[in-house]
Amino acid sequence: MKIGDIEILPANDGEGKLPSGYMPSLDWDKHAALLDSEGNFPIALGCFVIKTAGQNILVDAGLGPVTFPPFRGGDLPSNLAAAGVTPDEIDMVLITHLHVDHIGWLVQEEKPFFPKATIRFGEKDLDQFIRAENPDVFAKPVIDVLDPTGRIETVAGDDSVAPGVNVLQTPGHTLGHISVVVSSGEERAFLLGDAVGCPAQLENAEWAAMSDIDQALSSRTREALYKEMEQDGSVAVASHFPDLEFGRVLRANGKRYFSV
Ligand SMILES: [Zn+2]
Known part of the structure; x- marks a missing residue:
């Protein structure tokens, strides 16, 4: 995908599937095409490379070279090469x-896998995952390796992080969840x-995921995102959209939908 001079390349780390009950209020009868024969919806473990002004920015770091059935990661390095x-x-x-399926490659064999990279994420995720009474068992060891390198820089607001690349606070799935907005001229892409x-969530912003830590907040965030994106025909993709x-x-008929 080209957004002006900026290139965005998908780099999938693997695959998984989730039961339809993961989105309990979603009207699956109308979205049965998204389900497999067993009633699960297949997902990608999507990462993206943004190439802007001589910089390479990776968005998300997959599950890593591990399998937690039905989730399997491991493809990110070969897709980065591609x-x-x-x-x-x-x-x-x-x-x-x-979350575990977004930080998997950050640390391998107790060392940073991206040795020159600054690692940036929403400040409030530190409260949820690290500073909590029971720190997250996957995130804590990763942060413990990266923190002493001095390369973690959290983002507390809606900040520009590189030419044409902005971070938008989109809380609800986690407290510090961020989305990435790539813009050049009149064009914009949302990661x-x-x-x-799941693409079916476009129909109703209130359809939340079981794993959203604050479902009311994630619903408000989705509604705000949809309004923003439909305004000017921005393109968008999410980490787990299948392809x-x-x-x-x-x-159409007063309802939003996602059209590739
Ligand atoms: Zn995820």
């Missing part, structure tokens, strides 16, 4: 949130992380 970058050419990693988990294809928010 995108023309090596791990030591990544200048910045933007982590949409600190939504897990603010939206990691960019689409637009369109309307």
Whole structure:
């Protein structure tokens, strides 16, 4: 995908599937095409490479080279190579949130896997995952390795992080969840992380995921995102949309839908 001079390349780390009950209020009868024969919906473990002004920015770091059935990661390095970058050419990693399927490659064998990269994520995810009474068992060891390197820089607001690349606070799935907005001229692309988990959620912003830590907040965040995206025909994709294809928010019969 080209947004002006900026290139965005999907780099999938693997695959998984979720039971339809993961989105309990979603009207699956109308969206049965998204389900497999067993009633689960297949997902990608999507990461993205943004190439802007001589910088390589990775958005999310997948599950890593592990299998937690039905989730399997491990493909990110080969897909980075396909995108023309090596791990030591990544200048910045933007982590949409600190869930296990987004931080998997940050640390391998107790060392940073992207040795030159600054790691950036929403400040409030530290409260949820690290400073909590019971720190997250996956995120804590990763942060413990990265913190002493001095390369973690959290983002507390809606900040510009590179030419044409902005971070937008989109809380609800986690407290510090961020989305990434790439813009050049009149064009914009949204990388939504897990603010939206499934394309069917475009129909109703109140359809939340079981894993949204604050479902009312995630619903408000989705509504605000949809309004923003449909305004000017921005393209968007989320981490777990099955084919990691960019689409637009369109309307028919008064309802929004996602059109690739
Ligand atoms: Zn996720």
